[in-house]
Structure formats: structure tokens, C-alpha cells
Amino acid sequence: MDRASIMSKKPPRIRGFHHSIGEVADVRFHNSLVDDRKHPGPHKLLSVSPFLGATCNLNCAYCYTDAGIPHKNELTPGDLKSIIDQGRALGAQTVVIAGTGEPLLDKNLMPFLQYIHNQGMTTVLYTNGTLVTPEIADRLYELDVSPLVKMNSLNEGVQDKLTRRRGSFKGIQRALRIFMERGFNKAEPTRLGIESVICKPNLSEIPEIFRWARRNNIYPHIEMMIHSGRAVHNANELDISIDEAREIFTTLSEIDRTEFGYSWIPKPPYVAGDCDMVYRNIVVDSHGNIKPCFGFVDVVGNVRETTLAKALKSPLLKKLRRLDATIQGACSTCALKSTCYGCRCEMNLCCNTFGAYKDCWMAAGRPKAPPRS
Numbered sequence: 268m269d270r271a272s273i274m275s276k277k278p279p280r281i282r283g284f285h286h287s288i289g290e291v292a293d294v295r296f297h298n299s300l301v302d303d304r305k306h307p308g309p310h311k312l313l314s315v316s317p318f319l320g321a322t323c324n325l326n327c328a329y330c331y332t333d334a335g336i337p338h339k340n341e342l343t344p345g346d347l348k349s350i351i352d353q354g355r356a357l358g359a360q361t362v363v364i365a366g367t368g369e370p371l372l373d374k375n376l377m378p379f380l381q382y383i384h385n386q387g388m389t390t391v392l393y394t395n396g397t398l399v400t401p402e403i404a405d406r407l408y409e410l411d412v413s414p415l416v417k418m419n420s421l422n423e424g425v426q427d428k429l430t431r432r433r434g435s436f437k438g439i440q441r442a443l444r445i446f447m448e449r450g451f452n453k454a455e456p457t458r459l460g461i462e463s464v465i466c467k468p469n470l471s472e473i474p475e476i477f478r479w480a481r482r483n484n485i486y487p488h489i490e491m492m493i494h495s496g497r498a499v500h501n502a503n504e505l506d507i508s509i510d511e512a513r514e515i516f517t518t519l520s521e522i523d524r525t526e527f528g529y530s531w532i533p534k535p536p537y538v539a540g541d542c543d544m545v546y547r548n549i550v551v552d553s554h555g556n557i558k559p560c561f562g563f564v565d566v567v568g569n570v571r572e573t574t575l576a577k578a579l580k581s582p583l584l585k586k587l588r589r590l591d592a593t594i595q596g597a598c599s600t601c602a603l604k605s606t607c608y609g610c611r612c613e614m615n616l617c618c619n620t621f622g623a624y625k626d627c628w629m630a631a632g633r634p635k636a637p638p639r640s
Contacts, residue, residue, distance in 0.1 A: 277531075278523060279457065281415070281486035282389060283360075283391045284391045286314070286361075291546055294312070298579075308576075309576040311358040312358055312549055313548065314362065314363055315357075315362055315548065315575070316364070316365060317551045318342070318367045318550070318552045319375075320338070320341050321367040322372045324369055325395050326431040326497075327430050328430075328431060328466075329429065329497070331493040331496045332495070332496050333495075335368070347379055353575040353576065357576060361388060363393075367552065369397075377410075380412060390411065392407070392414050394417070395430070395438075396416040396442030397432075397439060401448075401449075404448075408450070408458075412458075413451075414446060418443065419466075420436070420472060421475060423437070425468050426439065429469070457484045457485060459484075461487060463488070463490070464492050466506070468505070470515060473515055473519070476489070477523075477538070491613075493612055493616070494616055495612075512535060516535065516538060523539060534628075534629055536624075536626070542608070542609075544560050545560055545588070551570055551575075555569045562616055563616075565620070590608045595619070598623040599623075608624070609623075609626070609627050
């Protein structure tokens with residue numbers, strides 16, 4: 268039987284990063300009762316995302332945090348442990364470490380991962396991969412970590428140009444080989460993923476990257492760019508059009524359907540998936556600011572002044588938890604609004620947090636969102 272005739276099924280995910288529709292629905296229902304004062308609370312979470320230090324050995328053109336040198340007054344090991352304790356008390360099962368800089372440069376990373384593991388939680392770790400050694404990979408495996416390696420090209424020149432560091436391609440490929448040799452991609456669901464930001468320099472090879480990941484049981488976290496940090500200054504050389512985005516998403520959907528038997532609707536911001544972070548996650552940046560999601564400008568408190576439980580009561584989060592009812596414009600009439608809201612980070616950064624997602628082709632001809640006041 269050829270692949271095209273296989274019954275279509277949901278695309279595979281990476282361990283820890285995703286939660287079932289039922290789990291997310293249960294959390295949303297619980298939180299709605301708390302919001303309506305029909306339950307004493309507190310609100311619930313499925314995951315929590317603390318940022319580590321801003322130090323980074325690369326200078327990626329698309330970086331939304333503008334990582335590089337350490338910030339003043341970054342979170343201490345004690346702060347980070349408190350965030351984990353609070354998140355776990357609210358029901359969090361997963362810790363997603365996605366910023367600010369390269370976590371493998373943080374001397375406190377391994378003790379922190381050990382602490383998370385001791386709480387019975389899974390960690391998803393974004394890394395550029397260039398510092399990975401066999402010893403580090405073995406330790407991450409022992410600590411139940413699922414690495415997401417930032418790989419944007421299979422072409423050395425393109426990859427090094429995007430990271431602005433010569434040799435980054437070789438380091439990234441070496442990391443992936445080490446992780447695969449250690450068996451991260453032998454698990455079901457896989458414990459290994461790649462993160463690829465779709466942009467002008469790598470657009471033509473995204474299908475090749477996608478196929479390579481699928482064939483090796485590696486989760487392809489392929490996404491649209493968030494316009495923050497250095498990405499804003501480099502937008503002219505990186506941005507693709509909505510038509511180009513629609514074409515590449517449609518191409519990948521067809522590849523998945525005909526070659527791998529997976530079925531999904533091609534829509535931004537993520538390939539083969541939806542974002543549900545504002546429904547079940549909370550972010551704490553390296554200064555302690557509590558945010559609804561990774562790229563948000565708006566904050567709902569600071570962990571040095573309040574608790575996660577209190578921050579979750581904010582009016583902004585209450586409104587975000589009900590996006591299917593509070594979203595505006597073309598998104599408010601979309602048939603997919605019960606599971607899709609585009610990228611709320613992008614809308615918070617540029618325009619109207621609750622406005623129609625400006626980069627979606629599902630409502631062609633929609634007016635541009637007004638600038639953020």
C-alpha cells in the first residue's frame with residue numbers, strides 16, 4: 268500500500284510541548300468557572316515558561332528577544348525554582364524554556380533541569396545546538412528533556428548567514444547527530460524537534476527540511492517570524508508575502524497528506540498545528556515580568572512582587588482565555604476560531620491584541636489592522 272492510500276491521521280507531536288484537545292478544554296472550562304466566580308480557584312495551567320539569561324553565542328537575524336549579552340537583574344536560581352513550584356501547584360506538567368538567550372550558556376541550567384525533573388515535570392528546551400556534546404546530550408536524556416534545535420537551513424551558507432556566525436551550521440548538524448545517536452528521536456512521541464523560522468533566505472528549502480524531519484521522526488516546529496527584537500530591523504531581508512506563506516503551508520500540507528498520511532489545514536502561524544499557549548501556559552521573562560505569551564509587550568505582574576496565581580486573575584488573561592468570543596474582525600466569523608487564533612504575540616506587538624490575525628490568508632482582502640496605540 269502506498270503512502271497516499273494510508274488513512275489520514277493527526278500529525279505527530281513532540282513529548283511535553285503539546286497537550287491534548289481534551290486537556291486544554293478541561294483547563295479552559297475550569298478557568299472559565301473561576302473567572303465567573305463559580306469556582307473558588309485558583310486558575311489552572313498545563314505548562315509554564317520561564318526565561319533564562321540573555322547571553323547567546325549567535326546573532327540570529329530573526330531573533331525576537333535580541334539575545335546577546337546578559338541583562339541586569341535577571342532571574343536568580345531561587346526565582347526560577349519558585350516559578351516551577353508555583354506552576355506545578357497550578358497543575359503545570361511541562362516547563363518550556365524558550366528564551367532569552369542560549370540556555371546551554373547558563374551555568375545554572377543543569378541544576379535547574381534537575382530540579383524540574385525532581386518535581387516530575389517534563390522540560391522542552393529550545394537550543395541553537397552549537398554547544399551540545401555527547402555528555403550534555405546524555406544528561407538531557409536522563410533528565411527527561413525534549414530538545415528543540417534551531418535549524419533553519421540544510422545549506423551551510425544560508426544557515427551561517429541567518430545566525431551571523433561562521434560554523435553554526437556544523438555545530439547544529441553535529442548536535443542533531445548526537446541527539447539522534449542517543450535515541451531522542453526513537454521515542455514515541457519523539458523527544459527531538461527542530462525549530463525553523465520561515466523567511467526569504469530559506470523559503471525554497473522548507474519542503475526539504477520538512478521531509479527530512481518527518482523521515483527521521485523529528486518534530487518540525489516550522490513557524491512564521493515574530494516581529495520583535497532583531498527581527499524588526501531585518502524584516503526587509505527576511506519577510507515573505509502572505510501569498511508565499513500560503514503557498515508553502517499548502518505545499519507542506521500536501522506533502523504530509525500524500526507522503527506521510529497526516530492531515531491538517533494549512534494556516535499560520537505554525538505548520539501542522541495550532542497555538543494554544545494563551546489558553547494553558549504562562550511566560551516569565553528574564554526580568555520576572557509575567558506575560559501571556561513569549562513575544563507579548565503587555566505584562567500582568569512580576570514574580571518578585573506577586574504570585575502566578577494572582578497574575579492569572581488579570582483582566583487581560585481573562586479576555587485571552589475566551590478568545591473564541593473576544594477575538595475581533597474577520598477572525599470572529601472564521602469557522603476555525605474554536606481552535607485557531609493565529610499569533611496573538613504578533614498582534615500584541617504590532618496592532619490590536621484581539622484583532623484579526625494580520626498574516627492569515629483565510630480571510631483574503633481583510634483590511635489592515637490599525638497600528639498599536
